Amino acid sequence: MILNKNKEIMDINKYIAKAALSITYVFLAFLVIGFVACDKGNDPGQDEEEIPDDTTPSDESNFYKLIRVENFQGTQDNNFESAAAAIYYSLENNKPMEAKYQQTNRWDLAFGGLLNSFVSGNNGSNSTNSGYGNTAKGGIAIIEKPFDEVTDIPVDSEFKTGGNLIGTDNYGEFGEGIGWYLYDFAGIIVRDGAYANQHVAYALDRPLTLKNGTVVPPRTVIVRTAKGNYAKIKLISLYKDQFERSEWTRSSPKVYFTFEYILAPAGSTKFEIK
Missing domain, CATH: 1.20.5 (Single alpha-helices involved in coiled-coils or other helix-helix interfaces)
Structure with a gap:
């Protein structure tokens, strides 16, 4: 049991x-x-979603004519210490491109760095470029000449392919070489140092006379687009609806880019309007 x-x-x-x-x-x-x-x-x-490259031929209707872009909106953070997220523009299609297209050839001009004020082309082979890893073959250069006098397209070796390459000019404060704008921190380089004249960014699309009498020559930016075409660009202002230097103060609304450009197809040696 x-x-x-x-x-x-x-x-x-x-x-x-x-x-x-x-x-x-x-x-x-x-x-x-x-x-x-x-x-x-x-x-x-x-x-x-993996976004494919644009394989359609370039829109030839945008070649050989003056195109103006007003108030292309950049960062609104007014952060002078950290780089802003880059914004992108398709010169060939004349329209902004969303950040989701960063890894494609669908944009030609990037605005990055502090206050989106440093420009660069779209190039997939340079690890510092916003488009690194894509198929774009763009680049950027800057010339000390007025926009209307720039007719010759630089040879390809003159285009730089990195990111955030062209911004503050050496004639101003925090300069990083030949730039497209002069930054006047204390307001005494260009004007009288009054509070309203401090922290003003002066686009160098035309000659600029400084307080000491120095004349800063105008600058023109040249871009090789993602598809290998060319554009000359006149960067006019980063202030909303303000296109004249006399209007710019530290309280002017920013960042809103206004610029003009002319496109020329790959293989061209001259910029012209037809």
């Missing part, structure tokens, strides 16, 4: 042990499934 009782107890213990083992396996299975699901859910690229 006792033996039978012991056998029953042993059978029950075996059953409980098997049940516990089964529950453990089920729990581990759910744990693994949950981990995999979470891992997939945390994959930032899982749901991102």
Whole structure:
């Protein structure tokens, strides 16, 4: 009788042990499934749509004519310490491009760096460029000449392919070479140092006479587009609806880029209007 009782107890213990083992396996299975699901859910690229390059021919209707862009909106943070997220413009299609197109050849001109005030072309081979890894073959150059006098297209070796290349000019403060604008921190380089004249950015699309009598020559930016065409650009202002230097003060609404440009097809040696 006792033996039978012991056998029953042993059978029950075996059953409980098997049940516990089964529950453990089920729990581990759910744990693994949950981990995999979470891992997939945390994959930032899982749901991102891969946007293809634009393989259509360039729109020839935009070649050989003057195009004006007013108030292309940049950052509104007024952060003078950290670089703003870059914004992009398609010169060939004459329209802004969303950041989701960064890794494509669908844009030609990037505005990045502090207050989006440094410009660059779209080039997929330079690791410092916003378009690194794409198929774009763009670049950028700057010439100390008025826009209307720039007729010759530079040779390809003169175009730089990095990011945030052209911005503050050496004639102003925080200059980084030949730039498209002069920054007057204290307001005493160009004007009288009054509060309203401090922290003003002067576009150099035409000659600028400084307080000390120095005349800063005008600048023209040249871009090789993502598809290998060319554009000469006159950067006019970064203040909203204000295109004359006399209007600019530290309280002027920014950042809103106004510029003009002329496109020429790949293989051209001259900029012209037809």
